[in-house]
Amino acid sequence: MSDLRIADIRVTPIAFADPPLLNNSGCHQPYALRSIIEVETEDGVVGLGESYGTKPVLDGLAATTPALIGSPVTDLNKLWSVGRSALGEAPNRLLPRVVGAVEVALWDALGKTIGCRVCDLLGGQVRESVPFSAYLFYKFARHADATEDDAWGEVLTPEQLVDEARRMIEEHGFDAIKLKAGILEPQAELAGLEALRNAFPKAPLRIDPNGGWHVHTTLDLLPRLEGLVEYLEDPTDGIPGMAVVQAATDVPLATNMCVVTPEHLPPGLAQDAVRVILSDHHYWGGLAASRHLARICAIWNVGLSMHSNSHLGISLAAMTHLAAATPNLTYDCDTHYPWQNAEVIEGGKLSFNKGALSVPNGPGLGVSLDKEALKRLHQNFREHGYDSRDDEAEMRKHRPNWRFARPRY
Amino acid sequence: MSDLRIADIRVTPIAFADPPLLNNSGCHQPYALRSIIEVETEDGVVGLGESYGTKPVLDGLAATTPALIGSPVTDLNKLWSVGRSALGEAPNRLLPRVVGAVEVALWDALGKTIGCRVCDLLGGQVRESVPFSAYLFYKFARHADATEDDAWGEVLTPEQLVDEARRMIEEHGFDAIKLKAGILEPQAELAGLEALRNAFPKAPLRIDPNGGWHVHTTLDLLPRLEGLVEYLEDPTDGIPGMAVVQAATDVPLATNMCVVTPEHLPPGLAQDAVRVILSDHHYWGGLAASRHLARICAIWNVGLSMHSNSHLGISLAAMTHLAAATPNLTYDCDTHYPWQNAEVIEGGKLSFNKGALSVPNGPGLGVSLDKEALKRLHQNFREHGYDSRDDEAEMRKHRPNWRFARPRY
Numbered sequence: 149m150s151d152l153r154i155a156d157i158r159v160t161p162i163a164f165a166d167p168p169l170l171n172n173s174g175c176h177q178p179y180a181l182r183s184i185i186e187v188e189t190e191d192g193v194v195g196l197g198e199s200y201g202t203k204p205v206l207d208g209l210a211a212t213t214p215a216l217i218g219s220p221v222t223d224l225n226k227l228w229s230v231g232r233s234a235l236g237e238a239p240n241r242l243l244p245r246v247v248g249a250v251e252v253a254l255w256d257a258l259g260k261t262i263g264c265r266v267c268d269l270l271g272g273q274v275r276e277s278v279p280f281s282a283y284l285f286y287k288f289a290r291h292a293d294a295t296e297d298d299a300w301g302e303v304l305t306p307e308q309l310v311d312e313a314r315r316m317i318e319e320h321g322f323d324a325i326k327l328k329a330g331i332l333e334p335q336a337e338l339a340g341l342e343a344l345r346n347a348f349p350k351a352p353l354r355i356d357p358n359g360g361w362h363v364h365t366t367l368d369l370l371p372r373l374e375g376l377v378e379y380l381e382d383p384t385d386g387i388p389g390m391a392v393v394q395a396a397t398d399v400p401l402a403t404n405m406c407v408v409t410p411e412h413l414p415p416g417l418a419q420d421a422v423r424v425i426l427s428d429h430h431y432w433g434g435l436a437a438s439r440h441l442a443r444i445c446a447i448w449n450v451g452l453s454m455h456s457n458s459h460l461g462i463s464l465a466a467m468t469h470l471a472a473a474t475p476n477l478t479y480d481c482d483t484h485y486p487w488q489n490a491e492v493i494e495g496g497k498l499s500f501n502k503g504a505l506s507v508p509n510g511p512g513l514g515v516s517l518d519k520e521a522l523k524r525l526h527q528n529f530r531e532h533g534y535d536s537r538d539d540e541a542e543m544r545k546h547r548p549n550w551r552f553a554r555p556r557y
Numbered sequence: 558m559s560d561l562r563i564a565d566i567r568v569t570p571i572a573f574a575d576p577p578l579l580n581n582s583g584c585h586q587p588y589a590l591r592s593i594i595e596v597e598t599e600d601g602v603v604g605l606g607e608s609y610g611t612k613p614v615l616d617g618l619a620a621t622t623p624a625l626i627g628s629p630v631t632d633l634n635k636l637w638s639v640g641r642s643a644l645g646e647a648p649n650r651l652l653p654r655v656v657g658a659v660e661v662a663l664w665d666a667l668g669k670t671i672g673c674r675v676c677d678l679l680g681g682q683v684r685e686s687v688p689f690s691a692y693l694f695y696k697f698a699r700h701a702d703a704t705e706d707d708a709w710g711e712v713l714t715p716e717q718l719v720d721e722a723r724r725m726i727e728e729h730g731f732d733a734i735k736l737k738a739g740i741l742e743p744q745a746e747l748a749g750l751e752a753l754r755n756a757f758p759k760a761p762l763r764i765d766p767n768g769g770w771h772v773h774t775t776l777d778l779l780p781r782l783e784g785l786v787e788y789l790e791d792p793t794d795g796i797p798g799m800a801v802v803q804a805a806t807d808v809p810l811a812t813n814m815c816v817v818t819p820e821h822l823p824p825g826l827a828q829d830a831v832r833v834i835l836s837d838h839h840y841w842g843g844l845a846a847s848r849h850l851a852r853i854c855a856i857w858n859v860g861l862s863m864h865s866n867s868h869l870g871i872s873l874a875a876m877t878h879l880a881a882a883t884p885n886l887t888y889d890c891d892t893h894y895p896w897q898n899a900e901v902i903e904g905g906k907l908s909f910n911k912g913a914l915s916v917p918n919g920p921g922l923g924v925s926l927d928k929e930a931l932k933r934l935h936q937n938f939r940e941h942g943y944d945s946r947d948d949e950a951e952m953r954k955h956r957p958n959w960r961f962a963r964p965r966y
Binding site: 149150152219220222223224225226229261262263264268269271272273274410411413414417418436439440443444446447448449473475511 | 558559561628629631632633634635638670671672673677678680681682683819820822823826827845848849852853855856857858882884920
């Protein structure tokens with residue numbers, strides 16, 4: 149029989165170029181950080197994971213992974229207990245982030261060892277391919293210290309937004325469209341959304357102000373949003389405010405902000421604050437935890453969608469396997485993937501077909517590491533890495549008087 | 558790589574002797590029925606399951622299993638969808654019972670194929686051995702048509718109850734004690750419980766009237782129960798009544814009656830009707846569904862225990878693997894196992910050590926089928942089987958005027 153015990157865990161931080169995308173917190177920095185996790189078993193099988201690359205997560209991984217050596221890759225209970233011992237009640241929901249980073253690599257290692265795809269290990273594939281949404285951002289034309297515009301150029305007006313959508317949809321075939329909002333005046337963002345509706349009459353639309361609107365602002369905007377969006381994501385911040393808005397409308401409120409840990413589920417569901425939860429295996433604690441979340445959504449009759457941060461192909465593969473095995477994940481998933489050119493897997497970027505991704509072939513996640521690319525991206529990290537993401541400071545390089553505010557409007 | 562596809566599924570109904578145990582519904586019949594499920598893969602590996610043996614479940618299995626041939630044993634989503642297609646919205650929670658019966662055998666087949674124990678596949682062993690409780694019943698001395706008393710004799714008085722407990726604890730070493738109630742006058746059953754407290758001063762005690770008491774009766778009894786029991790199981794029937802009782806006491810109410818399907822969870826938890834849920838993989842839809850239930854209990858801060866029906870060693874092995882892999886299953890599990898002498902696994906009855914069972918060694922569930930015993934017990938079924946359990950009719954053989962009533966008191 150195979151030896152499923154963990155012989156080694158390697159964590160490599162990487163950095164890759166990211167455009168100056170805008171959100172309620174500010175502006176994306178020139179480099180996005182990730183960590184690549186390799187779990188090697190006693191048999192020499194290597195399972196892959198990808199997660200956050202900021203210092204708290206890297207430190208958390210360094211504090212947690214040594215105690216896992218010798219454990220079987222199936223022992224998720226041990227992963228949680230080792231993580232809990234190492235990190236305690238660490239702030240910023242660090243524990244599920246560290247666990248989630250390792251956990252995906254454990255599933256990949258198990259799958260590669262026994263010849264099963266991760267979606268099979270998660271309960272079986274229920275859809276041929278997984279549809280993703282066009283994730284639109286307002287953006288500057290270039291980073292503050294850049295000398296020329298990036299390939300996407302400035303996107304601050306409705307016309308520019310429609311151009312961005314058109315290009316992204318032409319390239320990847322997405323159906324649903326998500327607009328990251330909470331940056332401009334709400335009226336301007338609604339005008340952008342309505343321009344998208346005119347340009348793409350049948351596209352399911354979403355808008356995500358990242359909690360940037362007051363409750364009263366949101367209530368005032370509801371008449372324009374009703375009938376326009378398939379869901380309204382985090383218009384305002386916190387369960388009580390979301391509950392006030394949800395009580396006033398039939399538009400489903402969605403969240404990846406006010407229900408982001410298990411502890412948020414009882415109050416969030418009891419108060420009917422959200423009708424769609426955006427799962428994210430990176431911060432819910434991995435694939436098994438995400439399956440639990442999905443089941444809870446099914447039982448409580450709450451919709452399920454999927455959140456994304458800037459990421460590369462290992463994360464995209466994991467998201468695809470998870471979504472393929474989750475019956476009630478019926479909304480198109482979010483992904484930042486079209487915004488990044490870099491890749492760390494062999495064969496380069498994965499390709500969307502009509503906006504959807506087939507489950508990668510082969511056991512485990514079905515992807516393998518491009519070691520040269522990893523080396524290159526790790527060198528990037530050494531040159532351009534930072535301890536923690538700071539979109540606010542980055543924004544001030546463009547707009548010196550800008551200050552973070554939530555709600556802003 | 559192994560071929561995990563299902564080549565054949567065999568379902569064998571069996572019957573074995575059961576004592577005249579009493580409960581709110583009446584009296585156990587002379588034979589208890591079970592089904593033994595064998596799932597054989599293309600590689601010739603056989604996974605085992607054990608579940609109910611009544612006609613609806615046997616018919617449900619016959620309607621469901623053919624469509625699973627050719628699917629991988631990992632495809633639990635397919636098992637549910639095939640079951641749903643075959644059974645639709647069948648009454649009496651048939652779907653999760655049929656799914657649960659097959660599902661355990663799929664885990665066993667997977668584990669036996671890849672050399673993993675089921676508890677490892679469920680997330681990893683968190684306890685060395687799994688403690689069970691002494692499950693006490695009031696009982697008649699013999700079945701209605703029997704000519705001599707059974708080995709346990711009559712148990713209808715506090716003294717007889719203490720003798721039954723003493724014998725069961727001496728034989729198996731159990732710590733916690735559960736009393737099946739709802740049969741005698743509540744005052745008489747409370748006297749029995751108090752006699753157990755005197756005889757076993759440190760034993761965690763439980764009483765389970767199976768919904769046999771009115772709300773007002775239960776409220777009147779609370780002062781005698783508080784401080785006496787670790788939990789009070791289903792004193793009254795239904796979520797609303799349980800919620801009234803729970804609001805009046807700090808004694809945790811437990812249930813395997815009012816929260817027995819996923820649909821019961823939102824109202825049961827919202828109304829604070831129960832603070833302990835007795836899981837049972839046989840009717841919740843298997844081991845994965847039970848892990849979801851366990852996670853929900855952890856998130857909603859509700860205790861988790863385990864329910865049992867009359868069963869043999871395959872079920873006991875599955876219960877033990879599940880409990881061993883479930884961190885928040887902190888109550889001793891119920892089991893009817895000491896009440897049955899028959900066995901269908903090689904090596905005969907599993908043995909409790911100080912009331913606890915070690916996880917069986919070996920891959921999968923760690924048990925194998927005694928084919929001669931299966932043949933014998935199947936012959937029993939052919940001679941003594943019946944379509945559906947009828948404790949009420951059995952009770953009338955002893956007490957002709959007895960009628961089922963819930964609540965009774």
